[in-house]
Amino acid sequence: MPDAEPISIVEVTDEAAFRLIPPCADPGFDHRSCDYWEDADRGSKAARLAWLTDGRTTAAGAAAGARPPVEAGASGLANPFLAEVVRRQPAANPFATSLPAASAENPFLMDDDAPASNPFAPRRANARGAADGGPPKLRLLRRGLAVVGSHAMVLLVGDAAAAYCQFGPLSAYPRAQRTRDLYPALPDAPLPAVITCIATTAEARHQGLARRLVETVCDDLATRGFAAVETYPEIDARPDATSAATPAFWESVGFYRAVADARFPVMRRELA
Numbered sequence: 001m002p003d004a005e006p007i008s009i010v011e012v013t014d015e016a017a018f019r020l021i022p023p024c025a026d027p028g029f030d031h032r033s034c035d036y037w038e039d040a041d042r043g044s045k046a047a048r049l050a051w052l053t054d055g056r057t058t059a060a061g062a063a064a065g066a067r068p069p070v071e072a073g074a075s076g077l078a079n080p081f082l083a084e085v086v087r088r089q090p091a092a093n094p095f096a097t098s099l100p101a102a103s104a105e106n107p108f109l110m111d112d113d114a115p116a117s118n119p120f121a122p123r124r125a126n127a128r129g130a131a132d133g134g135p136p137k138l139r140l141l142r143r144g145l146a147v148v149g150s151h152a153m154v155l156l157v158g159d160a161a162a163a164y165c166q167f168g169p170l171s172a173y174p175r176a177q178r179t180r181d182l183y184p185a186l187p188d189a190p191l192p193a194v195i196t197c198i199a200t201t202a203e204a205r206h207q208g209l210a211r212r213l214v215e216t217v218c219d220d221l222a223t224r225g226f227a228a229v230e231t232y233p234e235i236d237a238r239p240d241a242t243s244a245a246t247p248a249f250w251e252s253v254g255f256y257r258a259v260a261d262a263r264f265p266v267m268r269r270e271l272a
Contacts, residue, residue, distance in 0.1 A: 007156065009153050009155050018138045018141075025239075029047060034197075035136075035140060037173040037176055045241075144169070152165065153167075162203075163199065167196065168193065192268065198249075228268055236263070
């Protein structure tokens, strides 16, 4: 019997890791162009072709081995309707926020290219050497990288990406903050980290890979000093249309229902 393929977990901090992010099970969505949690007012889970480049020539991306912008479905054919959906979508600034101007001091709510508040102070270099530029989603994932580390991980089985998880401080995800504001009884000191997305590819389901990835994320968040982590699943959403899994999944990895709302329960886990 051949040995099982090795499992590895990669932090998404650069374009090479960004290209490893697997496609969503529903081809109408795309982890690589989703800003649903980062933009509380206009965020979308939709597949947006324009988000998969950084404005430079696509030939350079192809030469570097980047995946084509439209993912193939189960039939192996690209979805012919995605391009029309993208064409009709208005251009949006993924870094725009409805928060007051004072929030510009928050490194998680600003564009990498925004000037420092003190024009005479040298700009702090990224602790992990991440360069500016890249697709918009990658830029979102790298905001605050020097402060709290990575915001996403990909689980690989051999060389194939099988699972994806996105997470980070609550301040990086205004929609999560807005959801949390509905429940004033939730503890607010210290603020938790949040997991906004956990997903496996259709072919990799029912193998415990998402649980393994979540455990790794929780262990990592604990080493960063977070005392708790929360997530906000949507009840009755289609399995392929929800980014935050189900309460039953979270309970299987040590979370409990901090708020038992009928539509948007709050799942919470205390971190050692």
